[in-house]
Amino acid sequence: MEWLGLYNYWVVVVLMMVGFYIVIAQGNLVKKIVGLNIFQTSVFIFFISLAKLDGGTAPVYVEGITEYSNPLPHVLILTAIVVGVALTAMGLALVVRVHELYGSIEEDEIHEQDGKH
Amino acid sequence: MDLLIQHLPALQVVLPMLAAPIVMLMARAPRLAWAATTLTTWLTLGVSILLVQQVLLHGSISYHMGGWVPPVGIEYFVDPANIVVLLIISLMGAISMPFALRSVEQEVDKAKHGLFYAAFLLANCGLLGITITGDAFNIFVFFEISALASYALIAMGKDRRAVMSSYQYLVMGTVGTTFLLIGIGFMYIMTGTLNLIDLAQRLPEVNDTGTIRAAFAFLVVGISLKLALFPLHLWLPNAYTYAPSMITVFLSATATKVAIYVLLRIIFSVFGYEFSFSELNLGYVLMPLAMLGILIPSIVAIFQTNIKRMLAYSSVAQVGYMILGVSFASTLGLMASVVHLFNHAVTKAALFMALACIIYRVGGVSLDRMAGIAKQMPWTMAAFVLAGLSLIGIPLTVGFVTKWHLLLAALEGGLWPVAVFLLGTSLLATIYIWKVVEAAYLKEPAEGAQPVREAPMSLLLPTWALTVACLYFGIDTSLPVDLANRAAETLMGGYL
Amino acid sequence: MNQVVFLEPALAIQLALAIPALGTVLIALTGRWPNLRDTLMVATAVAMFTMVLQVLPEVLAGGRPGVTLFELFPGLRIAFEVEPLGMLFGLIASGLWIITSLYAIGYMRGAGEANHTRFHACFAVALFAAVGIAFAQNMFTLFIFYEILTISTYPLVAHKQNVAAKMGARTYIGLLLGTSIGFQLVAIIATWWMTGSLDFTDGGIMEGHVGYGMGALLLVLYMYGIGKAALMPFHRWLPSAMVAPTPVSALLHAVAVVKAGVFTVLKVATYLFGLDYLSNLWTTEVIMYIAAFSLLAASTVALQKDNLKARLAYSTVSQLSYITLGAMLVSQLATIGGGMHIAMHAFGKITLFFCAGAIYVASKKTNISEMDGIGRRMPFTMGAFLLGALCVIGAPPMGGLWSKWHLVVGAADAGQVLMIFVFMISTLLNIAYLLTPVVRAFMLPPTDGYKGGIKEAPLLCVVPLSITALGCVALFFIADPLRNMLAGIFAG
Incomplete structure (x- = not known):
């Protein structure tokens, strides 16, 4: 039961694999970015859930509450999300440029246009 | 002067970081943007040289960002190991700028010069930050700053393949840094700290757990992607080939070097020689x-x-x-x-x-x-x-x-x-x-x-x-x- | 002698190196004015020889003048020290350069070759390297100059820039760089690692640091690593190098480059290993037999070559093995004989190559079978050829007699009777392949409709080859001072 009890980690692992698979297997540049996002998000969830304590609340001093969740990972992930958004923006910007230059966002078609490299 | 000396570690990173948006505003005056960037890189080099001097004279420097005492606050840490890397980065930045003037004028669209130099400064700042910081999560953030800037810089190459190679670099680089993030997360679970020195002290107690071994593996693989260790090097040849010449010069001299430095820090300083080589x-x-x-x-x-x-x-x-x-x-x-x-x-x-x-x-x-x-x-x-x-x-x-x-x-x-x-x-x-x-x-x-x-x-x-x-x-x-x-x-x- | 000495030896050593380096730059800069360039080249050669000469009296007096340029890491230096063997090699290389530079002017203009400036500039670099090798105080310094010599001669070999030249040059550089980095450098590093030193020291540096088993391995690495000594089976580069213009074959592939090889062999044997240590290694004898085989096999191949330069090249391979063999006999006499053979063979073979070049310039002939009766047209050239051939064979009254004498006595001294027979058989082969061209040139009637009258190569070709031919004779008479100087190797 303990294995199942930590179901949040299972979710993380599944999401991570799904994301990773998309990054590797998809030939469409936009879908790759989507995969990358899922991959990153799984790590975010991992951080957030590891900080969560059963029954814990936000670390604000309130009478009668003794257990708090660890706020630090949450703060870190706030930063990581910003980074992730920047990455997505960058990636999509590149895809737009690729579409302008090649008229396609399918990897194999692009490689075909460029010869072997 | 004392104040300056005292805040050298912060200046090292903050100088190019603050200069970047200013340079970006000079989009209409490419020459001015170039001059401002050159000045910044030379000042950065000056800071590095002063830091070398300080380290040689007084030994390692520990700087507390914003006055917060570590391990709560972020620590910048300069010692004989990373001072070499800091020097390499700022030296290469400084020496490639005079070179950039003509080369970039020819290879990059004039309207983009302001952005180009701003991104260059950010890349510089990111690399310096990775090297100087004593905080694991900070390493991740700086990695991403330098990486994002490099993606943009590479994509500005003349050849259209530059864009595609930048994209490939982005995908592989992001996977690498995300691995790094996972590794950091594992270490944090087990030790409750992100400060590298603190980690080095607390890790030995939990060394024999699977979590720490997994953390080690994620970190090594993630960084290996960034430093282009064979066979994780696939992004590098295209990126270097199609990037603007000046960027190839700068990145080839610094980007992989910094990643190698991080690997050394993780292997030797954080996990320690014993754990890395004798146990694993x-x-x-x-x-x-x-x-x-x-x-x-x-x-x-x-x-x-x-x-x-x-x-x-x-x-x-x-x-x-x-x-x-x-x-x-x-x-x-x-x-x-x-x-x-x-x-x-x-x-x-x-x-x-x-x-x-x-x-x-x-x-x-x-x-x-x-x-x-x-x-x-x-x-x-x-x-x-x-x-x-x-x-x-x-x-x-x-x-x-x-x-x-x-x-x-x-x-x-x-x-x-x-x-x-x-x-x-x-x-x-x-x-x-x-x-x-x-x-x-x-x-x-x-x-x-x-x-x-x-x-x-x-x-x-x-x-x-x-x-x-x-x-x-x-x-x-x-x-x-x-x-x-x-x-x-x-x-x-x-x-x- | 004392009248020409006006400089401190240490300064002279540095100048002897600086002058050809500076000469290179000057030659490269004055390429637009061919006469000025060629004058500068000869002047450089003369100045360099003068500088080398400055060092001679002190070496003759038993001194070993030296100078240290800089230290890379503790103990690893770029330094020079002139001992008798190096003195001899330095004198020969720089002295013959004067003659060769004159010859080269005549040849290059006469044969209508292109790219004179690059040619002469690379030549100067090669001489710079040769003197660096001669004067090196330690193996590290020697190695650096050894590699400079390899690289600087590559453009010379590839000079004609056609397919044959490029293929030849590729074999040339491939074998020389491959052996030197793959074997020699490994041996050098291992030596440094085990002994903590690379200095050329009397009696060697190995004893007491390196076991005999390891020493045996190191010897093989050194002997094959010094590819310039052309020990079989790594001799292919030398025939390949014959695609180069003849002055290159003459000075570099009969004197500077190949002698740098055997010189290094002698240096390594006497100053790194030491003869006593060498006699304890089982591979010494193995290398000796390989050298003997190489000596006979190359002679046999030479016999079958119709191309004159190819024949001379295989003859050189064979003669180089004389010296390697001399070093491996582990006898003082044989070592001295090897040293003397550097000088004797240098004069003999350079004469032969000069003649081959002169024949080419005058008649465009390269094969021996076409040279019937050519002696009537070119009596001076073929006369010099005869003298050179006799010197290489080792017949009196030629200098070659003395070096072979010492080698044979050395072999007897070392109790290697078999080696005496090897020397004898080889001498017979020498006669067979070196005298046949002479016989055909003088005895057989011309086949190409020659009408009579003398039609020699340009004067700038004939005069140098006459000088070196006379040198062969002169060496017969001055062999004793030479021997005495070389005996200084074992005086320390």
Whole structure:
């Protein structure tokens, strides 16, 4: 039961694999970015859930509450999300440029246009 | 002055970071943007030199960001190990800027200069930040800052393939940094801290858990992606080939070096020599990878006809040399790796600069376009040859200093075959450098090729400055060897 | 002698190196004015020889003048020290350069070759390297100059820039760089690792640091690593190098480059290993037999070559093995004999090559079978050829007699009777392949419709080859001082 009890980690692992698979297997540049996002998000969830304590609340001093969740990972992930958004923006910007230059966002078609490299 | 000295570590990173948005606003005045960027890089270099002085005089510096005491606050930490890397980055930034003026004017759309230089400063800032920070999560953030800036910079290359290679770099780089993030998360679960020194103290208690081993694996793989360790190097050749020349110079000299430094920090300082090499036998993993990483890219390099691409593959091979030094797990081997960080930065930057000079005049660096170029651009080619000798590792160049120490380290470890292997692979470098020399000196220019003039002074001077450095530090070896020795001893000693 | 000495030896050593280096730059810069360039080249050669000469008196007096340029790491120096063997090699290389530079001017203009400036500049670099090798104080310094010599001669071999030249040059550089980095450098590093020194020291540095088993391995690595000594089976580069213009074959592939090889062999044997140590290694004898085989096999191959330069090249391979063999006999006499053979063979073989070049310039002939009766047209050239051939064979009154004498006596001294027979058989082979061209040139009637009258090569070709031919004779008479100087190797 303990294995199942930590179901949040299972979710993380599944999401991570799904994301990773998309990054590797998809030939469409936009879908790759989507995969990358899922991959990153799984790590975010991992951080957030590891900080969560059963029954814990936000670390604000309130009478009668003794257990708090660890706020630090949450703060870190706030930063990581910003980074992730920047990455997505960058990636999509590149895809737009690729579409302008090649008229396609399918990897194999692009490689075909460029010869072997 | 005291105040300045006191806040040097912060200035090192903050200076380029604050300058970046200002430069970005100068989009209408490309020359001004260039001047401001140059000034910033030179100031950054000044800060680095002052830091070197401080570290040599007073020992390691611990700086508390915003006055928050670690491990709660973020700590910036300067010691003999990372001061070398800081110096390399700021030196390369400073020396590639005078070079950038003409080269970038030709290769990058004028309207984008402000953005270009702003991104360059951010890349600079990110790399410096990775090196100087003493906080694991901070490393991740700076990695992403420098990476994002580099993606943009690479995509500004003239060739449309630049955009695609930037995209590939983005995907692989992001996977790498995300792995890094996972590793950091695992370490945090087990120790509750992100400060590197604190981690080093708390890790031994939880060393034998699967979580920490997984953390170690994620960190090593993630960083290996960033430093282009074979076979995770696939992003590098394209990125270096199609990026604007000046960016290739800067990135080849700094980006992978910084990643290697982080790897060293993680392996030696945070997890410690005992854990990495005695318990997990990291050496058994790194050594074969390093050797394959030297061999295969070197062979691939021989068959390249685009010289920029050839040197990019050679960079992958050189990373192999650095990792090989690490895999010996000895102070001497580590020292060889650290000294190679510096030596290869200088050598490869000089080579790429020489190529940039040729690109500036000829427009490309394929082998047939370089035929007979030595008669028209004698100074450029002379620099290329000298730096090429250094890449091979001929005595009296900096390349030899590395090879010599690597060899001694191999012998010290009783690894005769590796020593022979090292010499054999130098021969491969000889072959690919020789191919260029043969084309440039012994072939006649192709029919109908436009005769060109020697590159302008503003390109030649930085090229020659680095070339002379290749020779000077190959003869008077004391400075780099001394710095590298201190760095290696510091790393071996761990944080304690 | 004392009248020409006006400089401190240490300064002279540095100048002897600086002058050809500076000469290279000057030659490269004055390429637009051929006469000025060629004058500068000869002047450089003369100045360099003068500088080498400055060092001679002190060496003759038993001194070993030296100078340290800089220290890379503790103990690893770029330093020079002149001992008798190096003095001899330095004198020969720089002295013959004067003659060769004159010859080269005549040849290059006469044969209508292109790219004179690159040719002469690379030549000067090669001489710079040769003197660096001669004067090196330690193996590290020697190795650096050894590699400079390899690289600087590559453009000379590839000079004609056609397919044959490029293929030849590729074999040339491939074998020389491959052996030197793959074997020699390994041996050097191992030596440094085990002994902590690379200095050339009387009696060697190995004893007490390196076991005999390891020493035996190191010897093989050194002997094959010094590819310039052309020990079989790594001799292919030398015939390949014959695609070069003849002055290159003459000075570099009969004197500077190949002698740098055997000189290094002698240096390594006497100053790194030491003869006593060498006699304890089982591979010494193995290398000796390989050298003997190489000596006979190359002679046999030479016999079958119709191309004159190819025949001379294989003859050189064979003669180089004399010296390697001499070093491996582990006898003082044989070592001295090897040293003397450097000088004797240098004069003999350079004469032969000069003649081959003169024949080419005058008649464009390269094969022996076409040279019937050519002696009537070119009596001076073929006369000099005869003298050179006799010197290489070792017949009196030629200098070659003395070096072979010492080698044979050395072999007897070392109790290697078999080696005496090897020397004798080889001498017979020498006669067979070197005298046949002379016989055909003088005895057989011309086949190419020659009408009579003398039609020699340009004066700038004939005069140098006459000088070196006379040198062969002169060496017969001055062999004693030479021997005495070389005996100084074992005086320390």
